[in-house]
Amino acid sequence: MLRTVLPVVAVLGLVLLASSGQAAAITKLKSLKLNVPTSDTMFPAGPGSDAINNNCIACHSADHVLNQPSLSRGAWQEVVNKMITDYKAPISADDAKAIVDYLVRAKGAS
Amino acid sequence: MQDHDVQPSGLTRRRVLGGMGIASLALMSSPALAQQTVDLHVPGGPSTRIITTSYPQKGRMIVQRSSPPWLETPFEVFDKGVFTPNDQHYVSWHWANFPSDIDVDSFRLAVRGQVNQTLSLSLQDILQGLPRFDIAAVNECAGASRIDAVPRVAGAQWANGAMSNALWTGVRLKDVLERAGVKPGAIQVRFGGLDEPVMPGAPKFLKSLTVDHARDGEVMIAFAMNGEQLPLLNGFPLRLVVPGWCGVYWVKMLNDIEVLDQPDANYWTATGYRVPDTPHNFVKPGETGYKMVPVTRNAPRSFITNIRDGDSVSAGTPASARGIAFGGDCGVARLDLSIDGGKSWQPTQLGDDQGKYGFRQWQTQFTLPARGARALMVRCTNTKNEAQPDFPIWNPAGYLFNTIETTHVVAA
Numbered sequence: 001m002l003r004t005v006l007p008v009v010a011v012l013g014l015v016l017l018a019s020s021g022q023a024a025a026i027t028k029l030k031s032l033k034l035n036v037p038t039s040d041t042m043f044p045a046g047p048g049s050d051a052i053n054n055n056c057i058a059c060h061s062a063d064h065v066l067n068q069p070s071l072s073r074g075a076w077q078e079v080v081n082k083m084i085t086d087y088k089a090p091i092s093a094d095d096a097k098a099i100v101d102y103l104v105r106a107k108g109a110s
Numbered sequence: 111m112q113d114h115d116v117q118p119s120g121l122t123r124r125r126v127l128g129g130m131g132i133a134s135l136a137l138m139s140s141p142a143l144a145q146q147t148v149d150l151h152v153p154g155g156p157s158t159r160i161i162t163t164s165y166p167q168k169g170r171m172i173v174q175r176s177s178p179p180w181l182e183t184p185f186e187v188f189d190k191g192v193f194t195p196n197d198q199h200y201v202s203w204h205w206a207n208f209p210s211d212i213d214v215d216s217f218r219l220a221v222r223g224q225v226n227q228t229l230s231l232s233l234q235d236i237l238q239g240l241p242r243f244d245i246a247a248v249n250e251c252a253g254a255s256r257i258d259a260v261p262r263v264a265g266a267q268w269a270n271g272a273m274s275n276a277l278w279t280g281v282r283l284k285d286v287l288e289r290a291g292v293k294p295g296a297i298q299v300r301f302g303g304l305d306e307p308v309m310p311g312a313p314k315f316l317k318s319l320t321v322d323h324a325r326d327g328e329v330m331i332a333f334a335m336n337g338e339q340l341p342l343l344n345g346f347p348l349r350l351v352v353p354g355w356c357g358v359y360w361v362k363m364l365n366d367i368e369v370l371d372q373p374d375a376n377y378w379t380a381t382g383y384r385v386p387d388t389p390h391n392f393v394k395p396g397e398t399g400y401k402m403v404p405v406t407r408n409a410p411r412s413f414i415t416n417i418r419d420g421d422s423v424s425a426g427t428p429a430s431a432r433g434i435a436f437g438g439d440c441g442v443a444r445l446d447l448s449i450d451g452g453k454s455w456q457p458t459q460l461g462d463d464q465g466k467y468g469f470r471q472w473q474t475q476f477t478l479p480a481r482g483a484r485a486l487m488v489r490c491t492n493t494k495n496e497a498q499p500d501f502p503i504w505n506p507a508g509y510l511f512n513t514i515e516t517t518h519v520v521a522a
Contacts, residue, residue, distance in 0.1 A: 026339065027237060028234075029214045029347050030214065031212060031214045032342050033210070033211045034342050036166060036343070037162075037177070037179075038206075039176035059205075060177065060206065061176040063173065063174075064175040067175070068264055069154055069263075070154060075264060078264075079264050086313070087309070087312050088312040089312075
Protein backbone atom coordinates (compact mmCIF):
# COMPACT_ATOMS: atom_id res chain seq x y z
CA MET A 1 0.00 0.00 0.00
CA LEU A 2 2.84 2.33 0.81
CA ARG A 3 4.10 2.08 -2.75
CA THR A 4 1.13 4.06 -3.98
CA VAL A 5 2.13 7.01 -1.84
CA LEU A 6 5.91 7.06 -2.00
CA PRO A 7 6.31 7.87 -5.72
CA VAL A 8 4.03 10.86 -5.25
CA VAL A 9 6.20 12.24 -2.49
CA ALA A 10 9.29 11.80 -4.65
CA VAL A 11 7.73 13.62 -7.58
CA LEU A 12 6.54 16.45 -5.35
CA GLY A 13 10.03 16.96 -4.03
CA LEU A 14 11.27 17.49 -7.56
CA VAL A 15 8.45 19.87 -8.39
CA LEU A 16 9.30 21.96 -5.34
CA LEU A 17 12.96 22.21 -6.28
CA ALA A 18 12.15 23.06 -9.87
CA SER A 19 9.67 25.71 -8.73
CA SER A 20 12.14 27.37 -6.39
CA GLY A 21 14.75 27.50 -9.10
CA GLN A 22 12.40 28.96 -11.66
CA ALA A 23 10.98 31.48 -9.20
CA ALA A 24 14.41 32.81 -8.38
CA ALA A 25 15.12 33.08 -12.08
CA ILE A 26 12.16 35.26 -13.04
CA THR A 27 13.57 38.62 -14.03
CA LYS A 28 10.78 40.08 -16.14
CA LEU A 29 7.02 39.69 -16.39
CA LYS A 30 5.20 39.37 -19.69
CA SER A 31 2.27 41.66 -20.56
CA LEU A 32 -1.13 40.00 -20.82
CA LYS A 33 -3.99 40.70 -23.20
CA LEU A 34 -6.73 38.15 -22.61
CA ASN A 35 -10.44 37.67 -22.94
CA VAL A 36 -12.34 36.96 -19.74
CA PRO A 37 -15.70 35.34 -20.48
CA THR A 38 -18.90 37.07 -19.42
CA SER A 39 -22.38 35.63 -19.33
CA ASP A 40 -25.46 36.77 -21.24
CA THR A 41 -27.74 34.25 -19.55
CA MET A 42 -31.01 35.85 -18.42
CA PHE A 43 -33.24 34.79 -15.55
CA PRO A 44 -36.01 32.34 -16.45
CA ALA A 45 -39.06 34.27 -17.65
CA GLY A 46 -41.87 34.86 -15.18
CA PRO A 47 -43.46 37.63 -13.13
CA GLY A 48 -40.69 40.01 -12.10
CA SER A 49 -38.06 38.62 -14.48
CA ASP A 50 -37.78 42.01 -16.23
CA ALA A 51 -37.03 43.67 -12.88
CA ILE A 52 -34.36 41.15 -11.91
CA ASN A 53 -32.77 41.16 -15.39
CA ASN A 54 -32.73 44.96 -15.55
CA ASN A 55 -31.32 45.53 -12.07
CA CYS A 56 -29.05 42.63 -11.17
CA ILE A 57 -26.98 41.28 -14.04
CA ALA A 58 -25.04 44.49 -14.68
CA CYS A 59 -22.95 43.64 -11.60
CA HIS A 60 -23.15 39.84 -11.52
CA SER A 61 -24.30 37.03 -13.78
CA ALA A 62 -27.60 35.25 -13.18
CA ASP A 63 -25.86 32.03 -12.08
CA HIS A 64 -24.78 33.87 -8.92
CA VAL A 65 -28.45 33.84 -7.92
CA LEU A 66 -29.51 30.55 -9.49
CA ASN A 67 -26.78 28.68 -7.55
CA GLN A 68 -28.07 30.00 -4.22
CA PRO A 69 -30.02 27.70 -1.90
CA SER A 70 -33.73 28.12 -1.25
CA LEU A 71 -34.11 30.94 1.25
CA SER A 72 -36.99 32.48 3.19
CA ARG A 73 -38.65 35.72 2.09
CA GLY A 74 -36.90 37.46 4.98
CA ALA A 75 -33.50 36.19 3.85
CA TRP A 76 -34.12 37.26 0.24
CA GLN A 77 -35.29 40.68 1.42
CA GLU A 78 -32.02 40.99 3.36
CA VAL A 79 -30.00 40.08 0.26
CA VAL A 80 -31.77 42.70 -1.87
CA ASN A 81 -31.40 45.30 0.90
CA LYS A 82 -27.66 44.57 1.07
CA MET A 83 -27.31 45.07 -2.68
CA ILE A 84 -29.02 48.46 -2.39
CA THR A 85 -27.51 49.71 0.87
CA ASP A 86 -23.97 48.28 0.86
CA TYR A 87 -23.31 47.79 -2.86
CA LYS A 88 -25.28 50.85 -4.08
CA ALA A 89 -27.43 49.02 -6.64
CA PRO A 90 -29.81 51.73 -7.97
CA ILE A 91 -33.01 49.68 -7.58
CA SER A 92 -36.39 51.41 -7.24
CA ALA A 93 -38.70 50.41 -4.40
CA ASP A 94 -41.17 48.86 -6.88
CA ASP A 95 -38.44 46.85 -8.58
CA ALA A 96 -36.99 45.74 -5.24
CA LYS A 97 -40.39 44.32 -4.30
CA ALA A 98 -40.76 42.60 -7.69
CA ILE A 99 -37.26 41.11 -7.34
CA VAL A 100 -37.94 39.75 -3.85
CA ASP A 101 -41.24 38.26 -5.09
CA TYR A 102 -39.44 36.68 -8.05
CA LEU A 103 -36.76 35.20 -5.77
CA VAL A 104 -39.33 33.81 -3.36
CA ARG A 105 -41.17 32.15 -6.28
CA ALA A 106 -38.00 30.82 -7.91
CA LYS A 107 -35.85 30.06 -4.85
CA GLY A 108 -38.14 30.27 -1.85
CA ALA A 109 -38.20 28.25 1.35
CA SER A 110 -40.75 28.27 4.11
CA MET B 111 -1.61 16.19 -13.50
CA GLN B 112 -2.05 12.53 -14.29
CA ASP B 113 -3.74 10.34 -11.75
CA HIS B 114 -1.85 7.70 -9.83
CA ASP B 115 -1.10 4.66 -11.91
CA VAL B 116 -1.41 2.23 -9.08
CA GLN B 117 -4.87 1.81 -7.64
CA PRO B 118 -4.76 1.10 -3.93
CA SER B 119 -6.09 -2.43 -3.54
CA GLY B 120 -9.27 -2.71 -1.55
CA LEU B 121 -10.56 0.57 -2.94
CA THR B 122 -13.00 0.96 -5.74
CA ARG B 123 -12.44 4.49 -6.82
CA ARG B 124 -15.58 6.14 -7.99
CA ARG B 125 -15.36 7.18 -11.61
CA VAL B 126 -13.74 10.58 -11.82
CA LEU B 127 -16.42 13.00 -10.67
CA GLY B 128 -19.27 10.57 -10.18
CA GLY B 129 -21.80 13.21 -11.07
CA MET B 130 -20.17 13.74 -14.43
CA GLY B 131 -20.91 10.33 -15.83
CA ILE B 132 -24.04 11.22 -17.72
CA ALA B 133 -22.85 14.65 -18.75
CA SER B 134 -19.68 13.15 -20.19
CA LEU B 135 -21.71 10.74 -22.26
CA ALA B 136 -23.79 13.63 -23.49
CA LEU B 137 -20.58 15.43 -24.42
CA MET B 138 -19.42 12.57 -26.58
CA SER B 139 -22.72 11.97 -28.33
CA SER B 140 -23.71 15.59 -28.81
CA PRO B 141 -20.79 18.01 -28.78
CA ALA B 142 -22.88 21.03 -29.71
CA LEU B 143 -24.96 20.72 -26.55
CA ALA B 144 -22.10 19.53 -24.41
CA GLN B 145 -21.89 20.79 -20.88
CA GLN B 146 -19.84 18.93 -18.33
CA THR B 147 -21.14 19.17 -14.82
CA VAL B 148 -20.16 18.14 -11.32
CA ASP B 149 -22.53 17.09 -8.56
CA LEU B 150 -21.57 18.76 -5.25
CA HIS B 151 -24.01 16.48 -3.36
CA VAL B 152 -25.58 19.24 -1.31
CA PRO B 153 -28.87 18.48 0.45
CA GLY B 154 -31.51 20.96 -0.66
CA GLY B 155 -29.61 21.84 -3.84
CA PRO B 156 -28.94 23.21 -6.27
CA SER B 157 -26.28 20.53 -6.43
CA THR B 158 -25.04 20.65 -10.00
CA ARG B 159 -22.42 23.06 -11.31
CA ILE B 160 -20.96 23.51 -14.77
CA ILE B 161 -17.34 22.54 -15.40
CA THR B 162 -15.56 25.03 -17.63
CA THR B 163 -12.27 25.29 -19.48
CA SER B 164 -13.11 28.63 -21.08
CA TYR B 165 -11.37 31.04 -18.72
CA PRO B 166 -7.94 32.32 -19.81
CA GLN B 167 -4.91 30.55 -18.28
CA LYS B 168 -7.29 28.20 -16.43
CA GLY B 169 -7.87 24.50 -16.82
CA ARG B 170 -10.95 22.59 -15.67
CA MET B 171 -12.75 24.66 -13.05
CA ILE B 172 -16.15 24.52 -11.36
CA VAL B 173 -18.29 27.59 -12.17
CA GLN B 174 -19.87 29.02 -9.05
CA ARG B 175 -20.46 32.34 -10.83
CA SER B 176 -19.59 33.30 -14.41
CA SER B 177 -19.07 37.02 -13.81
CA PRO B 178 -17.31 38.33 -11.86
CA PRO B 179 -15.72 34.89 -11.79
CA TRP B 180 -16.01 32.54 -8.87
CA LEU B 181 -14.16 29.44 -10.12
CA GLU B 182 -13.70 26.55 -7.73
CA THR B 183 -10.84 24.04 -7.81
CA PRO B 184 -12.22 20.55 -8.58
CA PHE B 185 -11.57 18.46 -5.47
CA GLU B 186 -9.65 15.67 -7.21
CA VAL B 187 -6.85 18.19 -7.86
CA PHE B 188 -5.93 18.10 -4.16
CA ASP B 189 -5.01 14.40 -4.43
CA LYS B 190 -2.39 15.09 -7.08
CA GLY B 191 0.17 17.13 -5.21
CA VAL B 192 0.86 19.46 -2.32
CA PHE B 193 0.89 22.56 -4.55
CA THR B 194 -2.22 23.43 -6.53
CA PRO B 195 -1.37 23.97 -10.21
CA ASN B 196 -1.72 27.62 -11.24
CA ASP B 197 -4.26 26.73 -13.91
CA GLN B 198 -6.52 25.21 -11.25
CA HIS B 199 -5.89 27.66 -8.40
CA TYR B 200 -9.36 28.89 -7.39
CA VAL B 201 -10.56 32.32 -8.53
CA SER B 202 -12.74 34.87 -6.70
CA TRP B 203 -13.47 38.49 -7.61
CA HIS B 204 -15.81 40.97 -5.91
CA TRP B 205 -16.30 43.42 -8.78
CA ALA B 206 -16.67 42.64 -12.48
CA ASN B 207 -14.72 45.69 -13.57
CA PHE B 208 -11.07 44.61 -13.78
CA PRO B 209 -8.67 44.84 -16.72
CA SER B 210 -7.88 41.86 -18.95
CA ASP B 211 -5.11 43.78 -20.68
CA ILE B 212 -2.10 44.68 -18.52
CA ASP B 213 1.08 46.27 -19.87
CA VAL B 214 4.05 45.45 -17.69
CA ASP B 215 6.03 48.52 -18.77
CA SER B 216 3.43 51.11 -17.75
CA PHE B 217 2.15 49.35 -14.60
CA ARG B 218 3.02 51.18 -11.36
CA LEU B 219 2.55 50.36 -7.68
CA ALA B 220 1.93 53.49 -5.58
CA VAL B 221 3.02 53.74 -1.95
CA ARG B 222 1.53 56.84 -0.39
CA GLY B 223 -0.19 58.35 2.63
CA GLN B 224 1.67 58.64 5.92
CA VAL B 225 5.10 58.10 4.39
CA ASN B 226 8.19 60.26 4.12
CA GLN B 227 8.41 59.71 0.40
CA THR B 228 5.63 58.70 -1.98
CA LEU B 229 6.75 55.91 -4.28
CA SER B 230 5.69 54.89 -7.76
CA LEU B 231 7.35 51.53 -8.34
CA SER B 232 7.64 49.85 -11.71
CA LEU B 233 7.62 46.07 -11.98
CA GLN B 234 11.34 46.24 -12.75
CA ASP B 235 11.87 48.20 -9.50
CA ILE B 236 10.17 45.36 -7.65
CA LEU B 237 11.74 42.42 -9.50
CA GLN B 238 15.25 43.87 -9.67
CA GLY B 239 15.52 46.36 -6.84
CA LEU B 240 14.46 44.46 -3.73
CA PRO B 241 15.43 41.18 -2.07
CA ARG B 242 13.03 38.37 -2.92
CA PHE B 243 11.89 35.32 -0.99
CA ASP B 244 9.66 32.27 -1.36
CA ILE B 245 6.85 31.15 0.95
CA ALA B 246 4.42 28.24 0.71
CA ALA B 247 0.95 29.39 1.74
CA VAL B 248 -2.67 28.35 1.38
CA ASN B 249 -5.05 30.95 0.04
CA GLU B 250 -8.48 30.04 1.39
CA CYS B 251 -11.65 32.09 0.96
CA ALA B 252 -13.33 33.01 4.26
CA GLY B 253 -16.52 31.57 2.74
CA ALA B 254 -14.96 28.24 1.76
CA SER B 255 -17.39 25.32 2.22
CA ARG B 256 -20.31 27.71 2.83
CA ILE B 257 -22.41 25.13 0.99
CA ASP B 258 -22.11 22.97 4.15
CA ALA B 259 -23.80 25.54 6.42
CA VAL B 260 -27.00 24.17 8.00
CA PRO B 261 -29.28 26.04 7.71
CA ARG B 262 -27.95 27.27 4.37
CA VAL B 263 -26.96 30.92 4.00
CA ALA B 264 -26.67 33.30 1.04
CA GLY B 265 -23.27 33.92 -0.54
CA ALA B 266 -20.87 32.07 -2.83
CA GLN B 267 -21.92 28.44 -2.50
CA TRP B 268 -18.36 27.13 -2.34
CA ALA B 269 -17.80 23.44 -1.69
CA ASN B 270 -14.30 22.35 -0.59
CA GLY B 271 -12.41 23.88 -3.53
CA ALA B 272 -12.20 27.55 -2.48
CA MET B 273 -8.65 26.95 -1.28
CA SER B 274 -5.35 26.50 -3.08
CA ASN B 275 -1.73 26.14 -2.06
CA ALA B 276 1.17 27.74 -3.92
CA LEU B 277 4.84 28.50 -3.51
CA TRP B 278 4.76 32.28 -3.76
CA THR B 279 7.72 34.42 -4.79
CA GLY B 280 7.92 38.14 -4.17
CA VAL B 281 9.33 40.91 -2.04
CA ARG B 282 8.66 41.81 1.56
CA LEU B 283 5.98 44.43 2.11
CA LYS B 284 8.20 45.50 5.02
CA ASP B 285 11.05 46.40 2.64
CA VAL B 286 8.74 48.44 0.40
CA LEU B 287 7.32 50.33 3.39
CA GLU B 288 10.85 50.96 4.68
CA ARG B 289 11.85 52.43 1.34
CA ALA B 290 8.92 54.87 1.56
CA GLY B 291 9.52 55.55 5.27
CA VAL B 292 6.46 55.07 7.48
CA LYS B 293 5.74 58.19 9.55
CA PRO B 294 5.23 57.98 13.31
CA GLY B 295 1.51 57.86 14.06
CA ALA B 296 0.70 55.48 11.19
CA ILE B 297 -1.63 52.69 12.35
CA GLN B 298 -2.86 50.80 9.30
CA VAL B 299 -1.84 50.05 5.75
CA ARG B 300 -4.60 49.82 3.12
CA PHE B 301 -4.34 47.87 -0.12
CA GLY B 302 -6.19 48.39 -3.39
CA GLY B 303 -6.04 46.78 -6.83
CA LEU B 304 -7.02 47.57 -10.40
CA ASP B 305 -10.56 46.24 -9.91
CA GLU B 306 -13.35 48.83 -9.69
CA PRO B 307 -17.03 48.60 -8.79
CA VAL B 308 -19.52 48.64 -11.65
CA MET B 309 -22.01 51.03 -10.01
CA PRO B 310 -21.04 54.61 -9.13
CA GLY B 311 -20.81 55.08 -5.38
CA ALA B 312 -20.29 51.39 -4.64
CA PRO B 313 -17.35 50.70 -2.32
CA LYS B 314 -14.08 50.00 -4.10
CA PHE B 315 -12.58 46.74 -2.87
CA LEU B 316 -9.91 47.63 -0.27
CA LYS B 317 -8.49 45.77 2.73
CA SER B 318 -6.20 46.92 5.52
CA LEU B 319 -3.69 45.41 7.92
CA THR B 320 -2.20 46.95 11.04
CA VAL B 321 1.20 48.57 10.51
CA ASP B 322 2.82 45.91 12.72
CA HIS B 323 1.30 43.07 10.69
CA ALA B 324 2.31 44.77 7.44
CA ARG B 325 5.91 45.00 8.71
CA ASP B 326 6.18 41.44 10.09
CA GLY B 327 8.49 40.36 7.28
CA GLU B 328 6.15 37.59 6.08
CA VAL B 329 3.51 39.62 4.26
CA MET B 330 4.60 39.53 0.63
CA ILE B 331 4.03 41.45 -2.57
CA ALA B 332 4.04 38.41 -4.86
CA PHE B 333 4.94 38.45 -8.54
CA ALA B 334 5.13 34.68 -9.04
CA MET B 335 3.44 31.51 -7.90
CA ASN B 336 4.87 28.04 -8.41
CA GLY B 337 7.69 29.55 -10.43
CA GLU B 338 5.57 31.43 -12.96
CA GLN B 339 4.03 34.87 -13.18
CA LEU B 340 0.52 35.03 -11.71
CA PRO B 341 -2.41 34.16 -13.94
CA LEU B 342 -4.51 37.26 -14.69
CA LEU B 343 -7.44 35.89 -12.70
CA ASN B 344 -5.22 35.27 -9.66
CA GLY B 345 -4.06 38.88 -9.60
CA PHE B 346 -1.41 39.52 -12.27
CA PRO B 347 0.97 41.28 -12.04
CA LEU B 348 1.17 41.67 -8.23
CA ARG B 349 -0.90 40.39 -5.35
CA LEU B 350 -0.59 40.66 -1.62
CA VAL B 351 0.15 37.37 0.17
CA VAL B 352 -0.87 37.40 3.83
CA PRO B 353 0.28 33.99 5.09
CA GLY B 354 -2.20 32.33 7.43
CA TRP B 355 -4.94 34.89 6.83
CA CYS B 356 -8.12 34.57 4.76
CA GLY B 357 -7.94 35.14 1.01
CA VAL B 358 -9.93 38.37 1.22
CA TYR B 359 -6.75 40.09 2.45
CA TRP B 360 -4.71 38.86 -0.52
CA VAL B 361 -5.53 41.88 -2.69
CA LYS B 362 -5.15 41.07 -6.40
CA MET B 363 -3.73 43.32 -9.14
CA LEU B 364 -2.24 45.31 -6.25
CA ASN B 365 -1.38 48.84 -7.42
CA ASP B 366 -2.01 51.02 -4.38
CA ILE B 367 -0.63 50.92 -0.85
CA GLU B 368 -1.81 53.70 1.44
CA VAL B 369 -0.44 54.18 4.94
CA LEU B 370 -3.16 55.52 7.26
CA ASP B 371 -3.10 57.40 10.55
CA GLN B 372 -6.82 56.77 11.13
CA PRO B 373 -8.70 53.45 11.26
CA ASP B 374 -9.75 52.38 7.77
CA ALA B 375 -13.46 53.22 7.45
CA ASN B 376 -14.05 51.68 4.03
CA TYR B 377 -16.85 49.09 3.75
CA TRP B 378 -14.68 46.01 3.20
CA THR B 379 -12.54 46.67 6.27
CA ALA B 380 -15.07 48.32 8.60
CA THR B 381 -18.30 46.47 7.76
CA GLY B 382 -17.94 43.43 5.49
CA TYR B 383 -16.54 39.98 6.29
CA ARG B 384 -17.75 39.78 9.92
CA VAL B 385 -17.98 36.73 12.19
CA PRO B 386 -19.26 36.29 15.76
CA ASP B 387 -16.57 36.83 18.38
CA THR B 388 -17.28 33.40 19.91
CA PRO B 389 -15.29 30.13 20.12
CA HIS B 390 -14.94 28.77 16.55
CA ASN B 391 -17.02 31.79 15.42
CA PHE B 392 -20.01 29.56 16.16
CA VAL B 393 -23.52 30.74 17.02
CA LYS B 394 -26.95 29.12 16.81
CA PRO B 395 -29.31 30.36 14.09
CA GLY B 396 -31.44 33.13 15.56
CA GLU B 397 -29.07 33.74 18.46
CA THR B 398 -28.42 37.42 19.27
CA GLY B 399 -26.34 39.53 21.61
CA TYR B 400 -22.84 38.62 20.44
CA LYS B 401 -20.14 40.94 19.12
CA MET B 402 -19.09 40.78 15.46
CA VAL B 403 -15.40 40.97 14.49
CA PRO B 404 -13.57 40.87 11.14
CA VAL B 405 -12.44 37.52 9.71
CA THR B 406 -8.67 37.34 10.04
CA ARG B 407 -6.73 34.09 10.33
CA ASN B 408 -7.55 30.78 8.70
CA ALA B 409 -8.74 27.86 10.83
CA PRO B 410 -7.21 24.36 10.76
CA ARG B 411 -8.69 21.98 8.18
CA SER B 412 -8.01 18.54 6.71
CA PHE B 413 -9.31 16.30 3.99
CA ILE B 414 -9.08 12.74 2.73
CA THR B 415 -8.31 13.13 -0.97
CA ASN B 416 -8.05 9.55 -2.30
CA ILE B 417 -11.39 8.25 -1.01
CA ARG B 418 -14.62 10.01 -1.90
CA ASP B 419 -18.09 9.87 -0.43
CA GLY B 420 -19.85 6.75 -1.67
CA ASP B 421 -16.70 4.73 -2.42
CA SER B 422 -16.56 1.13 -1.35
CA VAL B 423 -13.60 -0.20 0.63
CA SER B 424 -12.79 -3.89 1.20
CA ALA B 425 -13.56 -5.06 4.72
CA GLY B 426 -10.82 -6.94 6.54
CA THR B 427 -8.07 -5.83 4.14
CA PRO B 428 -5.61 -3.00 4.72
CA ALA B 429 -6.42 0.07 2.61
CA SER B 430 -4.51 3.32 2.28
CA ALA B 431 -5.81 6.78 2.98
CA ARG B 432 -4.04 10.02 2.15
CA GLY B 433 -4.83 13.68 1.96
CA ILE B 434 -3.95 17.22 2.92
CA ALA B 435 -4.16 19.35 6.04
CA PHE B 436 -3.28 22.88 7.03
CA GLY B 437 -3.03 24.48 10.44
CA GLY B 438 -4.56 27.86 9.61
CA ASP B 439 -2.09 30.50 10.76
CA CYS B 440 0.46 27.98 12.03
CA GLY B 441 1.75 24.51 11.22
CA VAL B 442 0.16 21.07 11.45
CA ALA B 443 1.09 19.25 14.67
CA ARG B 444 -0.82 16.03 13.98
CA LEU B 445 -3.43 14.51 11.75
CA ASP B 446 -5.64 11.76 13.14
CA LEU B 447 -7.96 9.37 11.33
CA SER B 448 -11.12 7.79 12.69
CA ILE B 449 -12.75 4.82 10.98
CA ASP B 450 -15.60 4.53 13.47
CA GLY B 451 -17.33 7.86 13.06
CA GLY B 452 -15.19 9.74 15.59
CA LYS B 453 -15.29 7.35 18.54
CA SER B 454 -11.58 6.52 18.35
CA TRP B 455 -8.66 8.12 16.53
CA GLN B 456 -5.37 6.84 15.16
CA PRO B 457 -2.35 8.94 14.17
CA THR B 458 -1.19 9.24 10.56
CA GLN B 459 2.21 9.95 9.00
CA LEU B 460 2.77 13.55 7.94
CA GLY B 461 4.55 14.28 4.66
CA ASP B 462 7.35 16.77 4.06
CA ASP B 463 6.96 20.15 5.72
CA GLN B 464 6.94 22.77 2.94
CA GLY B 465 6.38 25.62 5.40
CA LYS B 466 3.88 26.15 8.18
CA TYR B 467 1.38 28.09 6.07
CA GLY B 468 1.10 25.53 3.28
CA PHE B 469 -0.72 22.24 2.81
CA ARG B 470 0.83 19.29 4.62
CA GLN B 471 0.27 15.89 3.06
CA TRP B 472 -0.52 12.89 5.26
CA GLN B 473 -1.01 9.19 4.69
CA THR B 474 -1.83 6.05 6.61
CA GLN B 475 -3.29 2.58 6.36
CA PHE B 476 -6.46 1.33 7.94
CA THR B 477 -8.58 -1.78 8.00
CA LEU B 478 -12.34 -1.70 8.23
CA PRO B 479 -13.25 -4.62 10.48
CA ALA B 480 -16.64 -5.62 9.09
CA ARG B 481 -18.99 -5.00 6.19
CA GLY B 482 -21.45 -2.15 6.29
CA ALA B 483 -21.66 1.63 6.14
CA ARG B 484 -18.65 3.34 7.71
CA ALA B 485 -17.74 6.98 8.38
CA LEU B 486 -14.10 7.97 7.89
CA MET B 487 -13.05 11.22 9.54
CA VAL B 488 -9.84 13.24 9.68
CA ARG B 489 -8.92 15.81 12.29
CA CYS B 490 -6.08 18.32 12.11
CA THR B 491 -4.53 19.63 15.31
CA ASN B 492 -2.32 22.64 14.68
CA THR B 493 0.90 23.65 16.44
CA LYS B 494 -1.11 25.98 18.71
CA ASN B 495 -2.94 22.83 19.87
CA GLU B 496 -6.19 23.90 18.22
CA ALA B 497 -8.11 20.95 16.76
CA GLN B 498 -10.92 21.02 14.22
CA PRO B 499 -14.31 21.00 15.96
CA ASP B 500 -16.56 17.93 15.76
CA PHE B 501 -19.82 19.93 15.64
CA PRO B 502 -21.24 21.80 12.62
CA ILE B 503 -19.85 25.34 12.54
CA TRP B 504 -22.51 27.93 11.73
CA ASN B 505 -22.62 31.72 11.63
CA PRO B 506 -24.90 34.11 9.74
CA ALA B 507 -22.57 34.71 6.78
CA GLY B 508 -21.18 31.17 6.57
CA TYR B 509 -17.53 32.04 7.23
CA LEU B 510 -14.60 29.95 8.46
CA PHE B 511 -16.29 26.55 8.33
CA ASN B 512 -13.78 24.00 9.60
CA THR B 513 -15.82 21.15 11.04
CA ILE B 514 -14.15 17.72 10.87
CA GLU B 515 -14.92 16.25 7.43
CA THR B 516 -16.68 12.90 7.17
CA THR B 517 -16.32 10.55 4.20
CA HIS B 518 -19.09 7.95 4.04
CA VAL B 519 -17.94 4.64 2.59
CA VAL B 520 -19.26 1.12 2.34
CA ALA B 521 -17.09 -1.69 3.64
CA ALA B 522 -17.72 -4.58 1.26
